[in-house]
Amino acid sequence: MSEKVIHIRPVLLLVDDDAEIRDQMKWALASDYQLLEAPDRPTALARVRDAMPRLILLDLGLPPDIDGASEGLAILRETLRLNPMAKVIVITGNSDRAKAVAAIESGAYDFIEKPVQLDVLKIVLQRAAYLSNLEQDNRVFQERAGQNEFEGIVGSSAPIQTVFDMIRRVGPSDVPVLITGESGTGKELVAQAIHRQSARKGEPFVAINCGAIPETLLESELFGYEKGAFTGAAQQRKGRIEGAQHGTLFLDEIGDIPLGLQVKLLRFLQDHTIQRLGAKETLAVDARILAATNVDLKKAISEGRFREDLYYRLCVVTIAVPALSERGADITLLARTFLTKCAEDQKKPLKGFTPEALEALIAHPWPGNVRELENKVKRAVLMAEGKYVTPSNLGFAEADQAGDKATLRASREQRERDLVRLAMEKTGGNISRAATELGISRPTLYQLLARYGMKKEKPMEEKAGGGV
Numbered sequence: 001m002s003e004k005v006i007h008i009r010p011v012l013l014l015v016d017d018d019a020e021i022r023d024q025m026k027w028a029l030a031s032d033y034q035l036l037e038a039p040d041r042p043t044a045l046a047r048v049r050d051a052m053p054r055l056i057l058l059d060l061g062l063p064p065d066i067d068g069a070s071e072g073l074a075i076l077r078e079t080l081r082l083n084p085m086a087k088v089i090v091i092t093g094n095s096d097r098a099k100a101v102a103a104i105e106s107g108a109y110d111f112i113e114k115p116v117q118l119d120v121l122k123i124v125l126q127r128a129a130y131l132s133n134l135e136q137d138n139r140v141f142q143e144r145a146g147q148n149e150f151e152g153i154v155g156s157s158a159p160i161q162t163v164f165d166m167i168r169r170v171g172p173s174d175v176p177v178l179i180t181g182e183s184g185t186g187k188e189l190v191a192q193a194i195h196r197q198s199a200r201k202g203e204p205f206v207a208i209n210c211g212a213i214p215e216t217l218l219e220s221e222l223f224g225y226e227k228g229a230f231t232g233a234a235q236q237r238k239g240r241i242e243g244a245q246h247g248t249l250f251l252d253e254i255g256d257i258p259l260g261l262q263v264k265l266l267r268f269l270q271d272h273t274i275q276r277l278g279a280k281e282t283l284a285v286d287a288r289i290l291a292a293t294n295v296d297l298k299k300a301i302s303e304g305r306f307r308e309d310l311y312y313r314l315c316v317v318t319i320a321v322p323a324l325s326e327r328g329a330d331i332t333l334l335a336r337t338f339l340t341k342c343a344e345d346q347k348k349p350l351k352g353f354t355p356e357a358l359e360a361l362i363a364h365p366w367p368g369n370v371r372e373l374e375n376k377v378k379r380a381v382l383m384a385e386g387k388y389v390t391p392s393n394l395g396f397a398e399a400d401q402a403g404d405k406a407t408l409r410a411s412r413e414q415r416e417r418d419l420v421r422l423a424m425e426k427t428g429g430n431i432s433r434a435a436t437e438l439g440i441s442r443p444t445l446y447q448l449l450a451r452y453g454m455k456k457e458k459p460m461e462e463k464a465g466g467g468v
């Protein structure tokens with residue numbers, strides 16, 4: 001089926017008390033515009049309210065103030081109040097400069113002098129229509145693509161928009177989702193967003209970091225236990241899985257779950273039941289499972305550290321959260337967002353970043369991703385003294401200096417090594433003479449020889465020696 005392109009003529013409202021002039025214009029413009037007419041202010045404003053015309057041709061001198069401009073200017077102001085995007089073209093007498101200026105000041109798009117030349121009018125209208133379309137498109141675009149944030153996740157780059165789309169799509173279902181990505185990319189935020197996009201959003205979101213809990217505790221933490229299940233189990237305790245009843249269970253760092261527990265978890269994923277430690281009966285738990293990992297689970301599988309069957313249960317849908325360095329302009333967008341927030345928290349009147357600071361932000365490789373960026377900006381807001389954050393506030397200049405220091409040390413060591421080798425060669429390996437030659441003590445020479453791998457056994461009595 002082919003789609004028809006429907007050309008919609010823009011709506012143009014003609015406001016003039018002279019019916020003859022209106023007819024003349026209608027004749028000239030009807031093929032390009034859908035025309036509406038009004039002879040006075042009440043009719044004009046009624047048309048504006050009903051039809052929201054984007055283009056208006058307005059004669060300023062209307063009854064009861066035919067020789068003045070009060071009626072026309074009142075229509076202009078009210079029209080722009082109702083629809084700020086309207087393009088109003090005012091028609092004035094050729095000796096009415098002051099009125100034209102007043103109209104432009106009040107927001108008219110342009111003015112045309114009487115007697116109206118139709119070819120000029122057509123061009124002015126065409127341009128106004130074009131601009132109006134552009135503004136309209138722009139606004140739609142901004143509302144759609146210019147969305148800089150979704151469920152607390154800041155970003156407008158294509159890779160993060162793909163993540164937003166995935167969250168919107170899988171959110172409402174109950175399928176398990178595996179969230180992968182480097183450390184600090186926002187995997188937990190993605191998990192929370194999925195939960196909030198689901199019908200479970202009013203129910204608990206329970207997160208457990210499988211890597212942070214000692215192996216011995218993880219099982220009872222996840223599954224809970226009955227009184228007396230093990231020494232120290234003084235009373236019954238519910239586990240995190242049970243805590244997520246009707247809600248979402250987020251298993252962070254899933255790659256760190258020990259193999260034994262993986263079996264138990266798999267059982268839960270298969271039949272949605274659990275058994276508390278030491279319990280005889282099973283419990284049905286309705287919880288949606290989200291998991292996150294920053295390690296390569298396929299590799300873990302090949303190394304026998306992760307069960308393949310569990311992996312396939314978890315990764316029904318995988319959302320790969322991109323590294324910050326792949327998100328282009330999101331870097332500065334995120335930096336500005338964090339800056340505004342931190343400046344507010346710390347009550348500092350900061351205006352933004354210097355251009356150099358922005359350049360440094362863009363050039364940085366961000367191995368620690370969004371978390372690193374957030375921390376750097378926090379630090380910068382603390383350090384900033386002026387109105388703008390500089391590269392050194394962010395710690396970038398300092399890093400460079402540290403780099404210089406490192407090369408300085410390396411070259412000094414190289415020179416030291418050369419001098420020691422030379423002295424040893426010259427003296428035929430005689431420690432005392434080489435030390436004298438170098439102007440250092442013998443114990444120091446031994447230290448240098450050891451450091452640079454030119455080892456010569458040190459005599460016992462010299463081992464307690466001092467430095468230079």
Ligand SMILES: Nc1ncnc2c1ncn2[C@@H]1O[C@H](COP(=O)(O)OP(=O)(O)OP(=O)(O)O)[C@@H](O)[C@H]1O
Nearest residue numbers: 152153154182183184185186187188189294370371
């Ligand atoms: N797109 C984003 N917009 C706003 N804040 C973000 C965004 N991504 C991450 N953050 C913030 O960065 C920090 C790290 O995010 P999060 O803890 O979700 O990362 P992670 O991928 O789970 O990291 P890890 O693998 O180290 O656990 C949090 O403070 C989070 O709020």
Ligand SMILES: [Mg+2]
Nearest residue numbers: 187188252292
């Ligand atoms: Mg995390």
